[in-house]
Amino acid sequence: MTPLATSLGQPNLTSILFFFTFVGGTLAITYWAARKTKTASEFLTAGGNVTAVQNGFALAGDYMSAASFLGIAGLVATSGFDGLIYSVGWLVGWPVVTFLIAEPLRNLGKFTFADVLTARLKQKPVRIAAAGSTLTVISFYLIAQMVGAGNLVRMMFGIPYEAAVAAVGVVMLLYVLFGGMIATTWVQIVKAVLLLSGATLLALMALSKFGFNPLALFSAAAERYGAEVLAPGKLVSSPIEAVSLGLALMFGTAGLPHILMRFYTVPNAQTARKSVVYATGLIGFFYLVTFILGFGASVLVGRDAIKAVDAGGNMAAPLLAEVVGGTPFLGFISAVAFATILAVVAGLTLSGAAALSHDLWTHVVRKGEVGEHEQLKVARIASAALGVVAILLGLVFKGQNVAFMVGLAFAIAASSNFPVLILSMLWKGFTTKGAVASVVTGAVVSVVLIVLSPTVWVDIFKNAAPLVPLKNPGIVALPLSVLMGVVVSLLTSEPEARAKYAEVQRRMELGNRA
Amino acid sequence: MTPAALKDAVTQATAQQASAASPVHQVALMRWRMAIVLSLLMLVTYFAFVLGIAFDKQALGTLITEGLSLGIVLGAGVILTAFGLTAFYAWWANRVYDPALERVVKGGQS
Numbered sequence: 001m002t003p004l005a006t007s008l009g010q011p012n013l014t015s016i017l018f019f020f021t022f023v024g025g026t027l028a029i030t031y032w033a034a035r036k037t038k039t040a041s042e043f044l045t046a047g048g049n050v051t052a053v054q055n056g057f058a059l060a061g062d063y064m065s066a067a068s069f070l071g072i073a074g075l076v077a078t079s080g081f082d083g084l085i086y087s088v089g090w091l092v093g094w095p096v097v098t099f100l101i102a103e104p105l106r107n108l109g110k111f112t113f114a115d116v117l118t119a120r121l122k123q124k125p126v127r128i129a130a131a132g133s134t135l136t137v138i139s140f141y142l143i144a145q146m147v148g149a150g151n152l153v154r155m156m157f158g159i160p161y162e163a164a165v166a167a168v169g170v171v172m173l174l175y176v177l178f179g180g181m182i183a184t185t186w187v188q189i190v191k192a193v194l195l196l197s198g199a200t201l202l203a204l205m206a207l208s209k210f211g212f213n214p215l216a217l218f219s220a221a222a223e224r225y226g227a228e229v230l231a232p233g234k235l236v237s238s239p240i241e242a243v244s245l246g247l248a249l250m251f252g253t254a255g256l257p258h259i260l261m262r263f264y265t266v267p268n269a270q271t272a273r274k275s276v277v278y279a280t281g282l283i284g285f286f287y288l289v290t291f292i293l294g295f296g297a298s299v300l301v302g303r304d305a306i307k308a309v310d311a312g313g314n315m316a317a318p319l320l321a322e323v324v325g326g327t328p329f330l331g332f333i334s335a336v337a338f339a340t341i342l343a344v345v346a347g348l349t350l351s352g353a354a355a356l357s358h359d360l361w362t363h364v365v366r367k368g369e370v371g372e373h374e375q376l377k378v379a380r381i382a383s384a385a386l387g388v389v390a391i392l393l394g395l396v397f398k399g400q401n402v403a404f405m406v407g408l409a410f411a412i413a414a415s416s417n418f419p420v421l422i423l424s425m426l427w428k429g430f431t432t433k434g435a436v437a438s439v440v441t442g443a444v445v446s447v448v449l450i451v452l453s454p455t456v457w458v459d460i461f462k463n464a465a466p467l468v469p470l471k472n473p474g475i476v477a478l479p480l481s482v483l484m485g486v487v488v489s490l491l492t493s494e495p496e497a498r499a500k501y502a503e504v505q506r507r508m509e510l511g512n513r514a
Numbered sequence: 515m516t517p518a519a520l521k522d523a524v525t526q527a528t529a530q531q532a533s534a535a536s537p538v539h540q541v542a543l544m545r546w547r548m549a550i551v552l553s554l555l556m557l558v559t560y561f562a563f564v565l566g567i568a569f570d571k572q573a574l575g576t577l578i579t580e581g582l583s584l585g586i587v588l589g590a591g592v593i594l595t596a597f598g599l600t601a602f603y604a605w606w607a608n609r610v611y612d613p614a615l616e617r618v619v620k621g622g623q624s
Contacts, residue, residue, distance in 0.1 A: 081575075081583070081585055081589075084589040084590075085564070085567065085589070087593070088560065088563065088589050088592045088593055089560075089564075091593055091596050092556060092560045092592065092596050094596065095552065095553070095596050095600045095603075096556065098603055098604070099548075099549035099553050099556075100549050100550075100553055214581075215579070215580065215581035215582050216581065217581070218581035218582060218586070219580050219581030220581075222581060227575070227577065228575065230575065230577065230581070230585070230586060231571060231572070231575025231583055232574050232575065233571075236564060236567045236568050237568070238568060239565055239568040239569060241568075242565060242567065243564070243565070246560060246561055246564050250560060270607075270608075270612065273603075273604055273607055274604060276600070277600050277601060277603075277604045280596065280597055281597055281600075284594070284596060287593060288590065288593060426546070505538075505539060505542060506536075506538055506539075508542065509541065509542045509545070509615060510615070510619065
């Protein structure tokens with residue numbers, strides 16, 4: 001089969017036009033937001049004035065990364081059904097966030113999830129541990145995003161990797177530095193609307209070739225590549241591996257710092273609850289659409305043509321856009337993918353800045369005695385530093401296989417952040433030492449296990465056999481973290497934390513009204 | 515101890531005791547119970563799907579009708595269940611939990 005004649009990788013007028021319209025529009029929003037950003041609370045949480053619908057879109061915007069849009073469509077296009085396993089996995093964390101986390105988090109905290117823990121426990125050790133795990137999760141997430149950004153932008157617009165990484169870093173930093181959370185929230189909303197409408201339009205255009213009947217599309221794929229495209233392939237191998245990945249996905253979302261932070265941007269727990277319902281609906285819809293896109297690409301573009309452009313299949317959705325809508329539509333989808341990366345990176349940077357400025361500077365270094373002006377200044381300096389770090393990480397990891405890092409970020413979030421949140425909310429006997437032990441265990445065990453796993457030990461370090469057969473550390477790290485939290489708490493006693501429990505319980509339900 | 519101080523101490527102790535099982539806590543307990551039950555439902559639904567794939571790939575590859583395998587139906591079903599449970603929780607919290615909490619707060623006996 002001859003390679004598809006594609007204009008992918010050559011800057012075309014529409015992609016440049018869409019790209020500059022997006023960047024211009026979002027920078028105008030940033031200019032407007034900058035004038036409203038005068039306090040640390042406006043900078044980090046948009047002053048708590050975001051509505052439920054706005055936050056629902058912004059949560060979806062924070063979560064739907066280019067990796068899930070292009071990656072899942074690519075996986076479905078090249079291997080069929082297996083992509084659906086990821087779609088389902090990425091979604092099931094959201095109900096958990098809704099039921100267990102959103103409302104108490106909103107009622108107990110101000111800027112970071114460490115606020116929830118320190119409502120009862122000692123400031124210094126808990127803040128250091130929580131900030132450490134936040135920054136670890138964010139670093140791995142950032143590496144994956146920045147390397148992905150460099151590759152994607154190079155592939156779609158034909159500009160060099162380094163220039164692409166620098167461009168993402170600089171534009172993102174303009175949003176965060178000047179417009180803070182107000183600008184970042186609006187960038188997320190614009191991006192979510194563009195991504196959802198772009199993907200829906202693309203799916204409808206693909207389905208129009210099959211009489212708008214998804215089953216006709218699936219049949220066409222089965223006819224061309226065999227009935228196995230509709231059946232599970234080799235993605236899920238052993239039951240233990242399946243449960244391990246499942247645990248990380250299911251409880252990881254509830255421990256992602258940039259997602260948790262969004263609940264502080266709404267005025268109260270009811271709004272937080274409504275916003276996460278909107279987000280779940282939008283994200284679920286998006287993943288169903290992505291599944292259609294993958295099948296559409298495999299039939300209308302063809303697997304060989306997709307793999308010829310990118311062996312990983314990541315260009316399936318943009319190529320489908322070109323086939324059904326020509327170069328202008330390719331330009332639009334490429335610009336949307338770029339906007340997607342920018343928005344996710346901005347959200348990550350802001351949540352890292354909150355951990356650095358609020359947890360470490362305000363509460364550890366300055367022991368809570370910080371003026372408004374200083375808080376804002378430190379948060380801005382932290383954002384700038386993280387922006388530079390993000391660009392450097394992107395450059396350092398150029399050419400490395402970093403796909404596993406998002407999985408690692410989820411595993412750490414699930415086993416390091418989620419257990420302490422739940423234990424501190426529900427267990428009166430939880431102590432400071434127990435919390436620190438739980439956080440540290442979750443993070444360290446996750447990182448060590450993944451280094452020794454087939455993903456890193458064999459694929460990256462080129463050793464013959466892995467020291468640990470598990471690909472995902474979830475099934476070991478999560479229970480160990482809970483166990484350490486419980487055992488250490490039982491061995492230590494903290495009457496102050498116990499005494500504060502009743503009050504914290506009240507605040508968990510009533511928030512500011514308590 | 516003066517009678518006034520004694521009275522204060524008694525009032526405080528009573529208030530503390532009352533707060534341990536106060537109406538706010540009962541409402542809180544109701545919410546946590548619902549939250550945990552729904553979380554377990556989600557967990558069971560999702561793990562049933564993933565373990566189904568791990569244990570019996572062939573069964574999930576069975577065609578229900580042309581172009582549609584059991585696996586696709588179940589996968590889409592898990593996505594719809596996730597949204598359904600979330601929507602149910604929000605409906606329940608708006609209809610039952612919020613008013614119950616409101617009654618307790620307004621009742622002034624919290």
